[in-house]
Amino acid sequence: MPRLSARVERPLAMTLGGAALGARTRAGLTQAEVARRVGVQLEVYGRIERGEMFPSVPTLRRLCVTLGIGSDALLGLDGALEPQGSRPGEARELRRLTSAAKGLSVAQLRLLHRLAETLHPSAPE
Known part of the structure; x- marks a missing residue:
């Protein structure tokens, strides 16, 4: 090779x-x-x-x-493959958040979800 x-x-x-x-x-x-x-x-x-x-x-x-x-x-590629239309660093920050959330209990995850919805409410369903 x-x-x-x-x-x-x-x-x-x-x-x-x-x-x-x-x-x-x-x-x-x-x-x-x-x-x-x-x-x-x-x-x-x-x-x-x-x-x-x-x-x-x-x-x-x-x-x-x-x-x-x-x-x-x-390999230094984490920022090079940002999804189209995303803000710079957004994918990296989402990975960090996901990694941090992995050790949380169900109750803590529900609280985190409520906090996220409060910060950025989704469109009415």
Whole structure:
């Protein structure tokens, strides 16, 4: 399989490394914890996070699962694929809201829904 040129690979590796660092920090994990969960050596994960190497596709998938971040975000594509007609950043903010809501109880979700309806009432049915 042809290798990406260093000119293309380095910026992509840097983007992925920065996103992985941010996601790891938000998750409150150490490099050692992520490396263990992903199944790579600590040194390898450190190189990925510093943008010195690009992970294989299976490792990229395990990174996404471990860090709780989508591959689009790790690859720097999350803002590039905004739905047509949406405001800049809207899709990203909806993903953040959805992620935050996943741990809520049913009662808390109902309250969140009421709050959202109050802030932006839907058209009468």
